[in-house]
Amino acid sequence: MSAIVPNRSSMDKKPFRRGVSPPALIPYLVAGDPDLETTRRYLRLAASAGVFAVELGVPFSDPTADGPVIQEAARRSLRHETALSELLDWLGTIPPEELPPLYLMTYFNLFHHMGVESFCKKARATGRVAGVVIPDLSFEDSRDYRPLFRSFGINLVGFVSPTTPVDRARRIVREARGFVYYVGLMGTTGASLSITPAVRDMVGQLKQWTALPVCLGFGVNEPRMAREILGFADGVIVGSRLVREEEDPGLWEKTFLEFVAECRKAEPER
Amino acid sequence: MSRESAAIEKHKEASRKGSPSLPDYRGYFGEFGGRFVSETLMPALLELEEAFRLAWKDSSFRKEFYGMLAEYSGRPTPLYLAESLSREMGGAKIWLKREDLNHTGAHKITNAVGQALLARRMGKRRLIAETGAGQHGVATATVAAKLGFSCQIYMGSEDVRRQALNVFRMKLLGATVSPVDLGGRTLKDAISEALRDWSRTVGETHYLLGTAFGPHPFPLMVRTFQSVIGQEARRQFLRRVGALPEALVACVGGGSNAIGLFHPFVKDAGVRMYGVEAGGISISPGLHAARFAGGSVGVLQGTRTYVLQNPDGQIENTHSVSAGLDYSAVGPELAYYRNAGRIVFDSVGDEEALEAFRTLSRTEGIIPALESSHAVAYALRLARTLPRDSNILVNLSGRGDKDVMEVSRILEEKGERL
Ligand SMILES: Cc1ncc(COP(=O)(O)O)c(C=O)c1O
Numbered sequence: 309m310s311a312i313v314p315n316r317s318s319m320d321k322k323p324f325r326r327g328v329s330p331p332a333l334i335p336y337l338v339a340g341d342p343d344l345e346t347t348r349r350y351l352r353l354a355a356s357a358g359v360f361a362v363e364l365g366v367p368f369s370d371p372t373a374d375g376p377v378i379q380e381a382a383r384r385s386l387r388h389e390t391a392l393s394e395l396l397d398w399l400g401t402i403p404p405e406e407l408p409p410l411y412l413m414t415y416f417n418l419f420h421h422m423g424v425e426s427f428c429k430k431a432r433a434t435g436r437v438a439g440v441v442i443p444d445l446s447f448e449d450s451r452d453y454r455p456l457f458r459s460f461g462i463n464l465v466g467f468v469s470p471t472t473p474v475d476r477a478r479r480i481v482r483e484a485r486g487f488v489y490y491v492g493l494m495g496t497t498g499a500s501l502s503i504t505p506a507v508r509d510m511v512g513q514l515k516q517w518t519a520l521p522v523c524l525g526f527g528v529n530e531p532r533m534a535r536e537i538l539g540f541a542d543g544v545i546v547g548s549r550l551v552r553e554e555e556d557p558g559l560w561e562k563t564f565l566e567f568v569a570e571c572r573k574a575e576p577e578r
Numbered sequence: 579m580s581r582e583s584a585a586i587e588k589h590k591e592a593s594r595k596g597s598p599s600l601p602d603y604r605g606y607f608g609e610f611g612g613r614f615v616s617e618t619l620m621p622a623l624l625e626l627e628e629a630f631r632l633a634w635k636d637s638s639f640r641k642e643f644y645g646m647l648a649e650y651s652g653r654p655t656p657l658y659l660a661e662s663l664s665r666e667m668g669g670a671k672i673w674l675k676r677e678d679l680n681h682t683g684a685h686k687i688t689n690a691v692g693q694a695l696l697a698r699r700m701g702k703r704r705l706i707a708e709t710g711a712g713q714h715g716v717a718t719a720t721v722a723a724k725l726g727f728s729c730q731i732y733m734g735s736e737d738v739r740r741q742a743l744n745v746f747r748m749k750l751l752g753a754t755v756s757p758v759d760l761g762g763r764t765l766k767d768a769i770s771e772a773l774r775d776w777s778r779t780v781g782e783t784h785y786l787l788g789t790a791f792g793p794h795p796f797p798l799m800v801r802t803f804q805s806v807i808g809q810e811a812r813r814q815f816l817r818r819v820g821a822l823p824e825a826l827v828a829c830v831g832g833g834s835n836a837i838g839l840f841h842p843f844v845k846d847a848g849v850r851m852y853g854v855e856a857g858g859i860s861i862s863p864g865l866h867a868a869r870f871a872g873g874s875v876g877v878l879q880g881t882r883t884y885v886l887q888n889p890d891g892q893i894e895n896t897h898s899v900s901a902g903l904d905y906s907a908v909g910p911e912l913a914y915y916r917n918a919g920r921i922v923f924d925s926v927g928d929e930e931a932l933e934a935f936r937t938l939s940r941t942e943g944i945i946p947a948l949e950s951s952h953a954v955a956y957a958l959r960l961a962r963t964l965p966r967d968s969n970i971l972v973n974l975s976g977r978g979d980k981d982v983m984e985v986s987r988i989l990e991e992k993g994e995r996l
Contacts, residue, residue: 369892372773372879373616391890416614417877421891425582444614448604452585467617471780494618495778
């Protein structure tokens with residue numbers, strides 16, 4: 309099994325080795341959409357397919373970085389009051405072998421409201437949280453919280469975007485843990501990525517600066533595109549394209565397996 | 579102390595040590611503020627911060643700004659003694675800073691002029707903005723028309739309904755108005771849509787945020803532009819009365835008319851300051867917008883401040899008769915001065931605001947905006963508790979034309995007749 313955190317526990321990391329681990333898919337799921345039972349089913353399938361990791365979205369009322377598809381899914385999940393703290397309890401009840409490495413993705417207010425330290429303690433206690441992806445915790449503001457996440461072994465993923473200047477990207481990558489999330493396009497989730505030379509170049513640069521996996525996400529809406537991305541990136545994140553099918557398990561599983569199949573075929577470009 | 583609170587304490591300590599001017603270099607007013615935005619927007623904020631810093635140091639920029647305020651917007655706005663109103667209340671004298679007499683009818687134009695001039699300097703071609711009451715949308719559409727920007731305004735669909743006059747004005751001025759049908763369909767949802775637009779278009783677009791809120795440098799920049807209100811009022815007061823007022827009163831949506839009036843008086847220890855939030859129907863979840871009464875510290879739309887949120891940290895929807903105050907969070911600088919004990923906050927509900935709307939119209943021939951009516955209502959309360967020779971200065975942030983239809987509808991619904 310390939311995984312960004314090769315072992316299931318965030319506390320026990322083997323170094324990622326570029327070119328050795330097989331190519332990697334990171335599906336994004338909105339927890340509790342349409343309900344937690346279904347989420348669990350998707351997680352189990354993702355684990356058995358051997359994905360790199362799953363980005364598990366915790367719904368927030370005001371998702372400013374998300375487009376309509378993920379906004380709508382978050383709204384569906386919030387109808388039954390999916391909450392961060394209870395979600396951690398729930399994860400703790402799932403046998404580890406049914407879970408892929410998990411990165412919790414949500415907006416900073418949910419961590420802040422629970423208390424970042426309480427979150428870390430609880431997340432660590434479950435042994436099932438590899439890290440966190442927080443789109444609105446800027447590199448600048450994360451300074452106050454990075455030591456805390458680190459001391460609990462929770463990876464705080466670093467974001468780089470097409471607007472990030474080179475020297476800034478270098479600093480972000482240096483402080484990143486878990487993986488580097490390169491947002492391939494300007495805008496919100498659910499748009500459509502085009503793989504330009506600039507995108508390839510940036511990924512190439514980032515790979516030179518870090519030993520962490522460099523993963524590309526935002527707007528990957530075709531299995532073929534995912535495969536192409538894995539020719540030059542260490543991982544590919546698929547969000548809205550899968551979230552769109554979340555209400556229909558049959559359709560979700562079919563789409564997910566198409567992505568898995570294409571990603572398995574990917575070969576690193578020379 | 580936990581490590582987390584230690585990090586927060588560090589921010590507080592830095593401010594206590596009296597960093598001579600707030601915010602600090604990371605955009606914090608004590609523990610409030612910051613830049614909680616996606617990486618896509620961060621470089622734009624850094625660029626904006628630098629552009630603003632350089633522009634404000636440049637006397638030709640300031641000259642352009644104050645010149646346009648004078649010639650285009652009609653500044654300085656008058657300081658007006660509301661004699662009949664004061665007499666009727668039988669207490670302290672009530673003075674009005676007539677921001678309603680600005681071009682387009684509210685204080686919002688001042689910030690729009692400042693940011694649009696800055697955006698032009700930065701080579702931007704397009705302006706976007708959120709709006710609640712529609713006053714900021716109209717102000718942005720106005721400066722866009724004058725300075726030749728294309729312009730798109732995001733507005734919650736509930737606000738589109740109740741501020742229809744302003745929607746028509748924006749269209750007339752050449753702006754596109756995009757109704758936002760998400761969440762509570764009010765100001766918060768309009769800001770989220772504007773942020774989403776900005777992250778798609780950040781190269782050519784300036785987000786002309788309408789209040790002293792959001793990520794750094796917006797709270798600093800908006801306060802700097804709007805401080806012209808307090809600077810003028812202070813001068814006018816000293817000239818007319820020979821002393822400073824005992825109390826200042828302003829309504830608080832995001833906080834721009836309040837901080838604009840208050841900031842130049844912060845060091846005048848004898849001047850008390852009152853920020854008035856929207857009490858709505860009652861102070862229970864979803865029925866009001868009094869962040870300091872019903873909220874707790876959180877992070878929303880770029881800043882750490884007081885936020886209305888439920889026990890899970892989800893943001894609560896709000897209610898107020900006034901669209902401009904109907905918002906779940908408040909500007910970080912006001913949160914700082916509130917906790918420092920410098921500004922007192924209280925709330926006025928829908929009924930009391932509507933009453934003040936009518937009282938000011940009847941006694942002074944001035945129809946105030948519903949937002950400003952909250953400040954007027956609070957000043958009336960305060961006047962009764964103060965001696966007759968004391969002075970209260972109210973920021974009359976806007977005029978009420980935009981609200982006339984909605985108030986008429988509400989009165990009809992209640993079976994009341996004028
Ligand atoms: C007339 C008027 N006053 C006050 C406000 C509230 O905003 P702020 O708190 O930024 O002054 C608005 C907002 O739309 C307004 O139109």
